Amino acid sequence: MLNYRHLHYFWVVTKEGGFARAAERLDMAVQTISAQVRELEKALGHQLIKPMGRGMVLTEAGQAAFARAEEIFRLGQGIPQEVRQAASSQQARLAVGLSDGISKLAAHMLLEPVLDTPHLRLVCHEGEFEQLLSELALHRLDLVLAGQAAPRNPNLRLSSERWVNVPVDWYGPSRWVGKVERDRFPQSLNELPVLLPTGHSALRTTLEHWFDTQGLQPRIVGEFEDSALLAVFAARGLGVFPVSRLGASDVSLMRGLRLLGSSDGVKEEIHAIRSRRGQHHPLVQKLMAAAATRADG
Numbered sequence: 001m002l003n004y005r006h007l008h009y010f011w012v013v014t015k016e017g018g019f020a021r022a023a024e025r026l027d028m029a030v031q032t033i034s035a036q037v038r039e040l041e042k043a044l045g046h047q048l049i050k051p052m053g054r055g056m057v058l059t060e061a062g063q064a065a066f067a068r069a070e071e072i073f074r075l076g077q078g079i080p081q082e083v084r085q086a087a088s089s090q091q092a093r094l095a096v097g098l099s100d101g102i103s104k105l106a107a108h109m110l111l112e113p114v115l116d117t118p119h120l121r122l123v124c125h126e127g128e129f130e131q132l133l134s135e136l137a138l139h140r141l142d143l144v145l146a147g148q149a150a151p152r153n154p155n156l157r158l159s160s161e162r163w164v165n166v167p168v169d170w171y172g173p174s175r176w177v178g179k180v181e182r183d184r185f186p187q188s189l190n191e192l193p194v195l196l197p198t199g200h201s202a203l204r205t206t207l208e209h210w211f212d213t214q215g216l217q218p219r220i221v222g223e224f225e226d227s228a229l230l231a232v233f234a235a236r237g238l239g240v241f242p243v244s245r246l247g248a249s250d251v252s253l254m255r256g257l258r259l260l261g262s263s264d265g266v267k268e269e270i271h272a273i274r275s276r277r278g279q280h281h282p283l284v285q286k287l288m289a290a291a292a293t294r295a296d297g
Contacts, residue, residue: 004072006040009033010048010062011069018056040065094283095123097132099146101201102270103227105247105254106164107145110270113290114283133158136273142281144273147202157276163291164246164270168203170260171231171248172240177258185261186214193239194218198225203268207242210266231257244268 013022013033023030041048048062058066094114098107114120125132125141129148135141137156150160170185171177172192181188189211197204211218221239224230227247234241235256242263248254272291278284 003040003043006036006043007065007069008073009036010040011066011073013037013049013056014058014062014066014069091119091121092117092283093121093123094143094281095125095141097135097141097144097146098124098126099129099132099144099148100127100225101197101203102145102147103197103201103203103244103247103268105227105231106166106244106268106270108228109246109249110145110163110272110291111287114286117283120283133273136275136278139275139277142274142278143284143287146271146273147269149271150273158273159276159279160271160273161288161291162269163272163294164244165267166245168207168242168244168263168266168268169248170240170242170263171254171257172234172260173237173256174258175237176240177260182260186216186263188260189216189218189240192219193221195222195224195230195234195239195241196220197227197230197242198223200225203242203244203266206266207263210263242266 009022009026012026013019016022016025019030019034019037023033026033037049044061044065046061047059048065049056050059051057096111098104111122115122125135127135129146132141132144132146133150133156136144136158145163146160149162150156150158170189176192181192196207199205210216222230222233224233227243230241231243231254233239235254240260243254244267246268272288274281274284
């Protein structure tokens with residue numbers, strides 16, 4: 001286990017350019033600081049500082065250690081201010097995990113009911129499904145949005161609920177979407193450049209099955225993990241793409257795109273997964289109520 005006190009002494013010695021100046025800054029004996037730095041070198045197994053003339057110089061190992069120490073203590077210097085700000089404000093923090101492959105356009109719309117919360121601090125993490133569930137179980141996340149339900153595991157103590165099960169439509173820029181293409185949909189997908197979510201997405205598997213049933217062999221010109229980025233490239237003229245109707249309601253990202261057609265029978269699912277503690281988070285409760293209202297509607 002790295003001794004951060006020893007690392008701090010080494011960092012100060014390097015910043016000050018020598019043991020004497022570091023001792024003066026820290027109000028300690030030179031011998032004490034020197035001994036602590038030697039303990040750090042012993043723990044790391046490499047010499048960090050070597051004498052040069054009347055001064056000192058970092059070894060290559062020392063340069064690597066100093067670069068990391070600089071980062072550590074620069075971040076550490078900001079902790080007191082962050083703590084004061086957190087203690088003095090009524091900040092509402094919500095940490096959400098977004099599983100790889102789900103539509104970020106749809107995720108944005110699902111979180112919209114809490115975006116006007118005063119003093120909101122929204123933290124979004126994107127990652128693989130299993131990793132996010134582990135973070136949720138450790139209470140590092142309040143909520144996970146994923147394309148599948150949580151597996152049954154009594155040790156994790158997680159619960160999930162399907163929030164989204166909506167049809168998927170196809171959109172594209174005007175250069176690719178005209179009356180002819182709309183009238184011939186879905187067969188027109190064989191002639192158009194197509195953008196798709198990557199294989200991380202559960203929607204990709206569903207779409208590939210739909211292509212088979214429709215006898216389609218689309219020309220795929222782009223694959224994206226991020227649906228918002230996919231929409232941006234489509235709007236710039238790269239091709240046509242699928243998006244759930246919930247995601248398509250984000251007009252700001254869909255501006256300039258035209259409806260091509262609907263994938264009959266293809267739907268996007270998004271599940272909300274939470275821990276027992278997360279169930280009592282006021283913002284999670286607000287999101288749950290909004291999801292229930294959508295379902296009733």
